[in-house]
């Protein structure tokens with residue numbers, strides 16, 4: 458290599474920036490940025506400099522956060538390394554030793570572990586209530602120095618809608634913040650911030666990305682809370698990389714058309730499966746017999762349908778449920794949700810395997826439940842696939 462070689466010299470890269478603006482945004486992979494006088498001044502003033510170092514901020518990542526904040530109707534957003542990154546960073550931002558969290562019992566398994574194992578070790582008092590029991594919420598929130606009230610919009614796997622306006626009222630009366638995981642519903646179905654929630658967290662890995670090809674999370678709230686979360690992301694290191702952010706951005710370009718189609722498919726599949734004698738129960742918030750129809754009327758966005766998740770209970774228990782899933786040809790037997798492919802799982806051996814059968818019953822997880830995340834396949838083909846698998850078992 459000659460002494461004058463300029464390979465890798467950043468100044469060369471600047472020569473190749475286009476004069477015309479690209480239609481598709483570039484992925485900014487640079488970890489570091491040329492510092493000018495203003496940047497040094499900002500650093501010395503202790504402010505969060507626009508772009509300085511990649512763990513603090515990245516233009517591609519910021520762009521995606523802004524887009525999701527707009528979908529949720531929030532003032533600001535910040536992306537994190539995963540959905541758990543969003544949840545853990547938010548809780549560690551809002552809570553101090555001695556505070557109380559009141560959480561719905563029906564939360565994502567790793568969120569439960571965070572609340573059961575980690576937060577109590579840091580001096581946080583965690584209380585559990587059934588998500589649909591407003592009297593229990595009222596009792597536990599009023600019973601101590603509650604700082605955070607935590608729930609998911611739609612419970613997994615029962616798809617019970619949480620009464621967000623009522624919960625926001627209880628939380629705010631106690632001076633607590635309402636934090637909502639909106640992963641299952643998505644802002645297509647429910648926009649929690651418009652119903653009184655203070656913070657929305659997401660596993661952007663699911664419907665927001667939509668293609669099962671990136672792990673990411675996001676926190677949406679007002680400017681003050683998001684700035685505090687951003688400071689914690691810096692010290693905890695839960696930042697998102699630009700390539701994952703780009704994949705989420707790519708997915709977001711079709712978010713509304715995917716959700717419209719997948720929601721319609723979910724409604725058709727639920728309606729058809731509800732006609733079968735060997736299907737004991739079908740859950741989807743758009744069905745006429747949905748048990749929490751009063752809550753749905755208050756929380757579902759006009760035109761939001763009921764989302765792309767359907768949960769059914771088959772006659773024959775978990776063993777038959779598993780056989781049905783094994784016999785699907787279109788539906789994929791896999792964990793996760795929100796992809797363009799239909800993802801199907803049985804709670805007893807996946808999301809809720811660590812619960813005893815008694816604990817599952819107490820959590821209203823029926824013997825024979827199948828959770829379906831409807832994808833973009835033709836609805837007719839998916840309905841036929843489930844019909845065939847049920848007939849075979």
Ligand SMILES: *Cc1c(COP(=O)(O)O)cnc(C)c1O
Pocket residue numbers: 539540541542565568609638640641659660661662663672673674
């Ligand atoms: C998947 C999921 C999470 C965790 O998200 P990751 O991106 O896997 O960290 C949290 N909450 C809900 C409801 C989820 O489905």
